[in-house]
Amino acid sequence: MVKKSHVTTTINGEAVEFLCEPRQSLLEVLRDTLHLTGAKEGCNNGNCGACTVILDGVPVNSCLVLGVEAEGSKITTIEGVAGESHLHPLQQCFLEDAALQCGICTPGFIVAAKALLDRNPKPSEHDIRFELAGNLCRCTGYDKIIRAVQDAAAVLQENRS
């Protein structure tokens, strides 16, 4: 058997160490080893974005990152998006705007949208559609998701002013 590697990371602000085999994806490690099951396995080949996490400041498909590659990195998963006692505006707006039906794609959308709003607080509809093109939803037809991201951007803008 291939030797397991010891990997040191920071996940959602906390130091986390884990053992993994080189063949294991970061998604497998998050879900099966660390029991952070918010990131979903949709396609497992980089098309659907349901496994999106933020790795050192940029959104990635965690199914296309090996666990061993995460050594020394900072990771934010959907579990790290909400505050201590309140939802993140993106989460609140997805609920209020009914931007989900089955919900499998939602963690990936929210994490990717957070990465977008962190970088571009006032995205146009086109910006949102372009930057979230790596996230697929088979239920909503996207319009409600786009609106929820726009609404969350407005809430975040208000909170800042």
Add this chain to the structure above:
Amino acid sequence: MKEIEYAAATSVDEAVGLLAARGEKARVMAGGTDIIVQLREGLRDADLIVDVKKIPELTQYTYDPVRGLRLGASVPCYKIYRDAKIVAAYPALTDAARIIGGWQIQSRASIGGNLCNSSPAADSIPALIAQDAKCTIAGPNGRRTVPVAEFCTAPGRNQLARGELLVTIEFPPVTQREGASYLRFIPRNEMDIAVVGAGAWLRLNDKDDTIAAARVALAAVAPKPLAATEVGAWLVGKPATAATFAEAGDRARALAKPISDMRGPAEYRVHLVGVMTARAFTAAAERAKK
């Protein structure tokens, strides 16, 4: 995925040593967005993954208006299209980098990886050929340089021999009145593989808007990215007009040898070659005039 070993090389020599020792059983990983899927789905086989994201020469890029761009083979796409200087100087390159997968893919995937994956439909390769890029390859016998136009040899295959590694891609310095563009046709808005892609570059003469030099390369219409050199040569001296670019498209159509597959029948692809070639040159000419 089957059991596999992983090594993160920290120097070109170390990577070359690992690749030379293990031969076909070792695979280079830059962003991993192709190789992880290929290993998982059994499309490629390897016992060892050599991660090249910890080799400084591969993870950096340097741009100098006099010397041009030297792009490390594992620099992720998003870094180059976020750099306004690179977008201004090599717009066909950044057009392609902006549409390879979605943001999540672009956070990891590199232009060097897209080149070494050597898909006939790769978005970056026609752009690299149009921008006259060259590869620097390191191997057990030292380094060699190969034009990108000669790098790919067949679907998924390229010139890299046992122990060899793509280190950097070099772009010539940009002169006045030149422009470039990469466009692809896909049935969706984003996140799809090219039915046809066209990368075009041209330089206009100072006095009038005639064409001083031009290059065009095509994706997904031949077993490897197609450098349509005859079309570039024909364009020299012609006025940069819609009629000229339409005829360039017709001439490119004559060179295309596409297959019919799930993305489109050959006849449709040949038609698209004309449309996309003309559009890519039109966009390149607009940029050249700015």
